[in-house]
Amino acid sequence: MTLFGFFAGETVFAVQGKDAAKIFNLCQKESIPYSKTAWDGECFVMCCTGRSVSRLLAVCRAQKIPLEVRKRSGIPEMFRRYKNRIGLFVGLFLSAAIFVMSRGVIWSISIEGNERVTETRILTLLAENGVEVGASLRGLDTHIAESNILLAEKDIAWITLNRKGTSVYVEVRETERPSPMATGAANLVAGFDGKIERIEVYDGNVVVEPMDVVRKGELLVSGVYDAPMGGGIRTTRAKGEVFAKTTHEYTVEIPLKYEEKVYTGREWSEKTLKIFAKDIKVFVNTGNVPPSCDIICYEDRLRFFDGKALPLGMHTKLYREYTYQTATLEADTAMAYAFDSMEKRLTALSEEAELLEKTFCFELTDEAYILNCRVTCVQNIAVTQEIEIEG
Amino acid sequence: MKKQRKERLAQKESDGMRQSVVFGGTTVLWQGRNRLTVEGAEKIGFLSSERILVLLDKDSLSVCGKRLMCLSFQGKVLVIGGRIDSLSYGEEKV
Numbered sequence: 230m231t232l233f234g235f236f237a238g239e240t241v242f243a244v245q246g247k248d249a250a251k252i253f254n255l256c257q258k259e260s261i262p263y264s265k266t267a268w269d270g271e272c273f274v275m276c277c278t279g280r281s282v283s284r285l286l287a288v289c290r291a292q293k294i295p296l297e298v299r300k301r302s303g304i305p306e307m308f309r310r311y312k313n314r315i316g317l318f319v320g321l322f323l324s325a326a327i328f329v330m331s332r333g334v335i336w337s338i339s340i341e342g343n344e345r346v347t348e349t350r351i352l353t354l355l356a357e358n359g360v361e362v363g364a365s366l367r368g369l370d371t372h373i374a375e376s377n378i379l380l381a382e383k384d385i386a387w388i389t390l391n392r393k394g395t396s397v398y399v400e401v402r403e404t405e406r407p408s409p410m411a412t413g414a415a416n417l418v419a420g421f422d423g424k425i426e427r428i429e430v431y432d433g434n435v436v437v438e439p440m441d442v443v444r445k446g447e448l449l450v451s452g453v454y455d456a457p458m459g460g461g462i463r464t465t466r467a468k469g470e471v472f473a474k475t476t477h478e479y480t481v482e483i484p485l486k487y488e489e490k491v492y493t494g495r496e497w498s499e500k501t502l503k504i505f506a507k508d509i510k511v512f513v514n515t516g517n518v519p520p521s522c523d524i525i526c527y528e529d530r531l532r533f534f535d536g537k538a539l540p541l542g543m544h545t546k547l548y549r550e551y552t553y554q555t556a557t558l559e560a561d562t563a564m565a566y567a568f569d570s571m572e573k574r575l576t577a578l579s580e581e582a583e584l585l586e587k588t589f590c591f592e593l594t595d596e597a598y599i600l601n602c603r604v605t606c607v608q609n610i611a612v613t614q615e616i617e618i619e620g
Numbered sequence: 621m622k623k624q625r626k627e628r629l630a631q632k633e634s635d636g637m638r639q640s641v642v643f644g645g646t647t648v649l650w651q652g653r654n655r656l657t658v659e660g661a662e663k664i665g666f667l668s669s670e671r672i673l674v675l676l677d678k679d680s681l682s683v684c685g686k687r688l689m690c691l692s693f694q695g696k697v698l699v700i701g702g703r704i705d706s707l708s709y710g711e712e713k714v
Contacts, residue, residue, distance in 0.1 A: 249690075250667035257663075257693045266689055268669045 230302060237279035238305035241265075243297045249273035252296075255288050274299060334505060335364050336395040336540045343401045346384050351401065354378045360390065360397060362540050363505025413615055414464035417450035419443045420612040423473030433467025443473065443610075452616055464616060471611040474585070477578070481570045481600045483563040489556040495519075497548040503528070505540045523549045563598035564591070571602055582608035646676050653704050656683060661698040664690065672700055673710075680710040 230239055244252055246268075252275070256263055261284050265276040277285050289296040301309075311317050338355065340348050355361060358374035371390035378388050387402040417433065425441045433450040437443060450467040500512040530542030558566075575587065586605040591598065646660035658674055658681060665673035665680060672688050674681040688702035 246668060250664040250673075253664045253667065253690050253693050257695075260694070266691060268687070268689065273667075 231278075234276075234278045235303050238282065238301065238303035239276060239278045240282045240301050241274055241276050241299040242285065243269065243272045243274045243299045244294065246271050246273055248294050251292065251294055252285075252289070255292065255294075256285070259284065259288055261285050261288070272297075278303075331505075332395065333366055334395065335360065335362055335366060335369075335397055336505075337538060338362060338397045338399060340399045340401065343403065345403055346382060346401065350382070351378075351385075351399065354381055355390075355397075355399065357381075361506055363507065366392070366395065413466065414452045414618065415466045415616055416448055416452045416614045417467045417469060417471065417611040418614045419445055419447045419449055419471070419473070420610045421445055421473070421475045421477075421608075423475040423610050425471060425473045426607055427472045428469070429472075430467070430469030432465055433469065435469075437471070449611055464618065467613070469611060470609040472607055473610045474605065474607050475582075475610060477604045477606070479571060479574050479602045479604065481567045481574075481602075483558065483567045483570075483598045483600075485558045485560070485563055485595070485597055486555055487558065488553040490551050491554050493550045493552060495550040497522075499546040501544040501546075503530075503540075503542050503544050508544070511543075519548075519550045521551055521553075523551060525549065558598075560593055560598060564600075567591070567598050567600040571600055575602070575604065578604065578606065582606040646681075648681070648707070650704065650707070653685075654701060656700040656704055656707070658698045658700070660696050661693070662696065664693065664698070669702070674698060682708045682710055684708075 252273070255261070261277070261281045263275045263277050263281065263285075265274075267274050286296065338352065338360070340351050343351060352361070355374065355378070356364075358377050359369065360371075360374050369392070371392065375388050375390055379385060384404055385401055386404040389400050391398045391400070417430075422445050423443060425437055425439050425443060427439055428435060428437070428449075430450050433452050434454055435450050437447075437449050443449065449471045450469055452465050452467040454463040454465065456463050498512075499510065502509040502511045525547040526544070527547075528542055528544045531539040533539065571589075575584070578584070584604060584606045588603045589600065591600045593599075646658065649657040649659075651657070658676075660676055661674045661681075662677060663675040665675045667673075667690060669687055669689070670684065672683045672690065674683065683700055683704060684706045685702050685704040688700060688704070691699040691701045693699070
């Protein structure tokens with residue numbers, strides 16, 4: 230079918246073979262255009278489009294030539310077929326109207342460049358300045374919105390809003406926080422009990438020596454110097470690392486009886502249709518929501534083939550009821566859990582200490598599996614302690 | 621330049637008129653075996669898939685063949701498609 234045939238409507242006629250010559254003569258005389266002439270057995274078929282259909286029918290009626298309509302197609306035929314279905318036309322009209330109107334509103338907002346400031350916070354700030362999904366693009370002043378957001382959020386150093394069609398792309402640069410530089414006088418004290426192995430001090434007055442045994446809180450490097458000749462004292466901020474052999478004891482206790490969360494199988498859901506910024510509840514599962522239930526929210530958004538999300542989707546809130554049941558753990562399983570947990574602790578310790586030795590011992594009671602570990606390691610035990618100077 | 625073109629056109633037209641007076645007002649153009657153009661056709665006297673009778677001003681033209689079909693008939697120009705076996709003039713009149 231040609232494009233003209235689709236819009237103007239196309240009709241396939243069939244006549245008896247004996248009348249074929251008459252039809253051609255009539256079309257020639259009345260200048261009625263036609264196409265796709267062919268034989269179909271004893272019948273002759275031809276195709277007419279647009280107004281030529283009614284003209285041919287009228288001429289054939291006048292000449293009493295029997296003309297059979299084989300097939301009608303195109304937009305006029307669609308209208309004729311569905312003319313009684315008003316809802317369809319209303320729906321089409323509304324769809325077209327929504328489409329036209331939606332060209333004037335924001336369909337999507339994408340944010341880039343934020344790390345500390347959350348996307349939710351930025352979206353809230355944008356919404357306060359009239360930039361949100363569903364908001365009108367007419368009268369949108371991005372410069373004012375940018376200025377207001379900069380004033381409202383101190384963690385944003387620079388923001389720009391770029392419009393591309395019905396999408397708004399937001400680029401953010403966050404302020405850089407200077408790391409707090411401690412400048413006051415301070416000592417280094419022991420964070421753990423231990424036997425000193427080596428000392429690496431960059432500033433301060435060392436008051437311990439290798440092979441010394443120190444207790445937690447004991448002074449290692451002083452930030453105070455005695456000035457010679459009775460000239461008072463001089464303070465500094467002690468800096469350095471004091472490595473000592475320390476011993477740590479870790480205990481992991483896995484109870485053999487515990488409360489297990491079990492889903493009962495009862496579920497409730499609420500479905501909300503999201504169109505731009507509007508929420509329309511389309512399906513609410515009535516029933517009293519129990520106090521103990523998990524709430525799972527997920528959103529299915531319509532997407533283009535390239536994955537770009539449309540401002541239309543279904544938001545579902547699913548309630549899953551659960552109860553707690555007492556469960557018993559086998560000793561082997563409890564032991565596996567205990568070693569797994571202990572391994573994590575030792576891994577964390579090994580990041581800041583050099584492990585020398587570790588000794589495990591366990592105890593199985595009626596209540597729990599208890600795993601003890603004694604670790605010997607070399608680590609930096611120096612902890613900065615500020616000096617408060619009065620006056 | 622324009623004048624020369626006009627004179628050439630007038631010459632061509634007068635040649636055509638002379639030719640139609642001498643040879644008759646019908647032109648038949650047979651292209652291969654599948655297409656026949658008849659200029660000066662008045663009516664189609666008979667149409668079937670094996671024979672088409674074209675009525676001319678003073679006589680008629682019978683086209684025989686297989687799967688014959690009138691492709692278009694506008695003004696006095698008739699285009700026939702299909703496998704054309706023979707052409708013959710007859711005495712039928714409009």
